[in-house]
Amino acid sequence: MELTSLSSIKQLSAMFGFDFSKSLGQNFLMDSEVLDKISKAASGTKGVLEIGPGFGVLTKVLSRDFEKVVSVEIDKSLLKVLEYTLEECKNVKIINNDFMKLNLRELLDKEFQGEKISIAANLPYYITTPIITRLIEGRYNLENIVVMVQKEVAQRFCAKPGTKDYGAISVLCNFYTVPEVVCTVPASRFYPAPKVDSAVVCMKVSDKPNTDVYDEKLFFKIVKSAFAQRRKTLLNCLANGFSKDKSFFEKILKEAGIEPSIRGEKLGIDEFSSITNTLYKYINNK
Numbered sequence: 001m002e003l004t005s006l007s008s009i010k011q012l013s014a015m016f017g018f019d020f021s022k023s024l025g026q027n028f029l030m031d032s033e034v035l036d037k038i039s040k041a042a043s044g045t046k047g048v049l050e051i052g053p054g055f056g057v058l059t060k061v062l063s064r065d066f067e068k069v070v071s072v073e074i075d076k077s078l079l080k081v082l083e084y085t086l087e088e089c090k091n092v093k094i095i096n097n098d099f100m101k102l103n104l105r106e107l108l109d110k111e112f113q114g115e116k117i118s119i120a121a122n123l124p125y126y127i128t129t130p131i132i133t134r135l136i137e138g139r140y141n142l143e144n145i146v147v148m149v150q151k152e153v154a155q156r157f158c159a160k161p162g163t164k165d166y167g168a169i170s171v172l173c174n175f176y177t178v179p180e181v182v183c184t185v186p187a188s189r190f191y192p193a194p195k196v197d198s199a200v201v202c203m204k205v206s207d208k209p210n211t212d213v214y215d216e217k218l219f220f221k222i223v224k225s226a227f228a229q230r231r232k233t234l235l236n237c238l239a240n241g242f243s244k245d246k247s248f249f250e251k252i253l254k255e256a257g258i259e260p261s262i263r264g265e266k267l268g269i270d271e272f273s274s275i276t277n278t279l280y281k282y283i284n285n286k
């Protein structure tokens with residue numbers, strides 16, 4: 001069964017008495033070109049993990065392009081539909097669970113024996129950032145993370161220093177991955193149509209962080225402090241975030257070659273790394 005047409009979505013909903021849940025972010029994609037782009041961007045591994053298969057429209061394309069597909073769906077009422085739509089896709093395994101609650105490392109070991117895989121998903125928008133944070137911070141064995149998200153969120157993931165979209169999540173994405181927007185997708189390509197347009201982002205996961213840093217935890221504490229009060233200078237933000245005197249951080253920033261009156265949103269990962277490594281040496285008397 002072809003799943004990208006409005007008539008097939010309506011037919012399946014009627015057949016299985018399925019009601020779309022707004023709170024679970026159930027906006028189903030109806031664009032085969034975009035599906036191909038997601039699958040192509042995720043390619044390079046044998047296995048792929050999908051979050052939220054819905055009626056299985058992307059799952060089917062992934063099943064065609066990958067050796068093994070594992071899809072995690074929270075909504076129990078979709079299981080019967082997926083059994084029907086994916087009947088011929090023998091390389092697909094559906095897991096009924098909340099992606100945010102399952103033990104991901106255990107799942108990856110069990111289903112893919114620890115082999116490198118990619119992530120492909122049209123994400124439920126209400127938990128986009130927690131999902132991306134989980135995937136990136138977990139340092140799983142991933143090649144690509146390819147996700148459809150709200151357009152503005154995609155811009156934040158890929159934002160460069162000094163732009164209005166740049167924030168702590170941009171630093172996280174640019175630290176562990178190389179993110180880029182693959183394409184934008186108008187709201188009309190989904191059913192039901194959401195209120196906002198979307199974009200596909202491909203994050204190529206780096207084997208090691210994209211800048212040399214002595215202590216990753218310290219790096220992200222500095223980033224969090226720097227963005228906590230966007231209108232304040234970096235010096236004020238760091239002094240507040242670490243509950244230290246300004247004079248202490250004046251010394252650290254000077255040594256790191258960073259202007260104390262600058263705002264955190266102007267700094268790239270190399271500058272944050274320089275602050276981290278200077279502070280690290282100071283704390284550890286090296």
Ligand code: SAM
Pocket residue numbers: 024025026027028029051052053054055056057058059072073074075097098099100121122123124125127
């Ligand atoms: N992949 C389908 C498509 O492209 O048309 C559906 C995408 S829809 C935007 C998001 C899907 O994620 C829905 O099927 C929804 O039930 C599921 N979902 C929502 N929250 C989830 C969670 N916490 N864990 C796993 N799946 C979830």
